[in-house]
Amino acid sequence: MKKVSLNHIRTEYKSGILDEMIIHPDPFIQFADWFEEVLNSGIGEPTAMFLATAGKDGIPSGRIVLLKGFDKRGFVFFTHHNSRKGRNISENPWVSITFHWKELERQLRIIGKANRVSSMESDEYFLSRPFESQVSACISPQSEVVASRKFLEQKRDDFLRDIRDKQLTRPPDWGGFRVQPILFEFWQGREQRLHDRIQYRKVKSKWIIERLAP
Numbered sequence: 001m002k003k004v005s006l007n008h009i010r011t012e013y014k015s016g017i018l019d020e021m022i023i024h025p026d027p028f029i030q031f032a033d034w035f036e037e038v039l040n041s042g043i044g045e046p047t048a049m050f051l052a053t054a055g056k057d058g059i060p061s062g063r064i065v066l067l068k069g070f071d072k073r074g075f076v077f078f079t080h081h082n083s084r085k086g087r088n089i090s091e092n093p094w095v096s097i098t099f100h101w102k103e104l105e106r107q108l109r110i111i112g113k114a115n116r117v118s119s120m121e122s123d124e125y126f127l128s129r130p131f132e133s134q135v136s137a138c139i140s141p142q143s144e145v146v147a148s149r150k151f152l153e154q155k156r157d158d159f160l161r162d163i164r165d166k167q168l169t170r171p172p173d174w175g176g177f178r179v180q181p182i183l184f185e186f187w188q189g190r191e192q193r194l195h196d197r198i199q200y201r202k203v204k205s206k207w208i209i210e211r212l213a214p
Helices: 027-041 084-091 119-128 131-139 149-163
Strands: 048-054 060-066 069-071 074-080 094-101 106-116 174-188 196-203 206-212
Touching: 027 069, 027 106, 027 174, 048 074, 048 084, 060 074, 060 084, 074 084, 074 106, 074 119, 119 131, 119 174, 131 149
Parallel strands: none
Antiparallel strands: 048 060, 048 094, 069 074, 074 174, 094 106, 106 174, 174 196, 196 206
């Protein structure tokens, strides 16, 4: 394998600042302010977030999922409960989610516990999805080994033939999780690698704001 040097790849960050004297004392409101800027910026996949989980064996697993809602209760995403991430969460509910908004030179890291949302919330979101996405959720044995793509396509075709024009219902093993944060870390790229890192750490019912060294 040819040796490739990556030492010369560097980016100078100059687009913004993050000051603990002017940020909002509530991390959820600070997130909402940032997220509004993200949505208004027109960047691609603004809701993409890296979800890290670990089961009882402690082996980490990570993947990109999509944020589908947030409020003071937490941050919501949807998946199969029997997927690798779903199984991990059932064994160990502590997770980390990370947003990386490259164009704004920003990153946000959140640590919290993931719990299933209500059946009503899962049903409501499932029925809002495009029909093709509903079908995929119904037929995919997510994270399991399958023989081939042809196997999945055949399973989809058989399913469509069987249901014909019937309205789909949410599979019982598919639904949402809500991550309830205990820590936020807002990161803003700055020049000369002196980045701004502001942490909100929950102590009982109070959020403690701290600056971290870059």
